[in-house]
Amino acid sequence: MKRTLRAYVFPVLMAGLLLAGCSEGVKDAESDMKKQLDADLRAVEKVTVLSTDGQEVPLALDEFLKELPEQGKDLQVSPQPLKRDEIRYTLVLYRQKLAPLVVEVGKQASQYGENTYRGPGADRFYQWIHRKAGKGLLPTAVQTAVVTAEDLGQTVTLGTTQAKFLQGVLAAATPLSDEKIDQYPLYPNYLLRIDAGDRSLHVSMLTPTLVSIPFGRETHYYSIQGSLFSQLTQWLPPRRTEGDALDRLFQASKIRIEPSGDVSVASVEQSATETTVEQGKAHQCVRLLKGGVAIAGQPKSPGNERYRLIFSVEQGDVTVHVYDRHIRVNDTWYVHEHLDDKLLTLFGGKK
Known part of the structure; x- marks a missing residue:
């Protein structure tokens, strides 16, 4: 049995492991490829995750490379390609003076080059990228923010002090990326539109201690301090609107x-x-x-x-x-x- 070199790249990239070959020639190719990929990974200078609608979130490089070797187990090359509507994230590893390494990530499979990889490891890899994206999505700075009470049709722009308060609350948020959340926003449906400098975010206040942030086809959830909701009720107090029977x-x-x-x-x-x-x-x-x-x-x-x-x-x-x-x-x-x-x-x- 003979496999192309590209068929080994993704498992090596994710785990530092190689798919088993059936000949000495393949084993030699595996060894050469591992050396090459080790060199490629040393050349990585930035890692980001792209959403399906083009948002880009940087990941902590040292933490990513430290956890990377555990992510490529139980993967098999699959004849079934990853469909466009299956893609949830695109992982991009930028390298010095080299083309970036690009992996398209779905819930049940990932695509690297022309090869698709499935198996139990594909689901775990998706969960890992989901957690990483959720953590990286939180803004490190809030330059400006606009708050809307959707059910009231009212909007307010936050001042500098208010924006700093919001930044502190979001910085302390705890990602709940592994949990399935079935929660619609409570009245009056506060929505925060944030300019974080490098990107814009829409944060939905679902409950006094739960927010969500959409990221392409994915939605990330976070537990936050109840102090933000208390402030929102002061900035835009809930009230009964007149003239609407509903x-x-x-x-x-x-x-x-x-x-x-x-x-x-x-x-x-x-x-x-x-x-x-x-x-x-x-x-x-x-x-x-x-x-x-x-x-x-x-x-x-x-x-x-x-x-x-x-x-x-x-x-x-x-x-x-x-x-x-x-x-x-x-x-x-x-x-x-x-x-x-x-x-x-x-x-x-x-x-």
């Missing part, structure tokens, strides 16, 4: 789904206050409803009513009638696109 639904303590015409809809009742996950889903439900377009009068063909959403608020119950392409609250009608299915998916209301 805004008071953010205050609901409970939401029920009751089928009214669609036999595939299940009856569901969910608290909107017991946990931040439930509260986030309730607030996201209201945002979806507010995405509809109010129309004058009743539509000529509203379609069939599928189910009803019943919100328990302080003043009593508010019923939202959900049709195929419309919703109705009291006598006000709204046009929507596929909102009926989105709401059922959010609450698991399909049988």
Whole structure:
């Protein structure tokens, strides 16, 4: 059996190990390649991770090279190439006076040159790069920052002292990259747009102690100090907006789904206050409803009513009638696109 030299590069690059050959000639080639790659790695002067939308994050070089030898185990050359929609990161190792080494990283496979590598090691390699990217994504400086309360439609630009406070909180953030997070932003949905000098960041405040930062197709989550949320409520205090009948639904303590015409809809009742996950889903439900377009009068063909959403608020119950392409609250009608299915998916209301 004979393999091309390129088929050995990725495992050597990741682990300092070589795929086994079947002839003395191949073993000699392995030895020569290891020497060459050792020299190549010594020439590395910078390592970065690129997101699928072109953002670039630098990694700590010494730490990266120290951990690198443990990352290439249990990898096999695969005949199945890495598809473009599988790519999550691109790892770039810049070298002195040489072309950079480039590895495209997916959750189940990685691509180096013309070869794709799969196996248990590919998943571990993805997790490692995910953690590295999450750590490198945190800004070392906050030059300017704009805070928006999305549910209120209000924005404020932070001053120098406020930006330094924000920088300190983010510097102390703890990445939660290995955890699967199912959390929608709590009202009033604070979003921070940060100019970090070398790049821009969008930080979503999900709960008082949890934020997320999108990075291409990936999303990174961090645990932070609750002091930031407290400051945000002072800079942009939550308040009830006037003139929008749906805004008071953010205050609901409970939401029920009751089928009214669609036999595939299940009856569901969910608290909107017991946990931040439930509260986030309730607030996201209201945002979806507010995405509809109010129309004058009743539509000529509203379609069939599928189910009803019943919100328990302080003043009593508010019923939202959900049709195929419309919703109705009291006598006000709204046009929507596929909102009926989105709401059922959010609450698991399909049988």
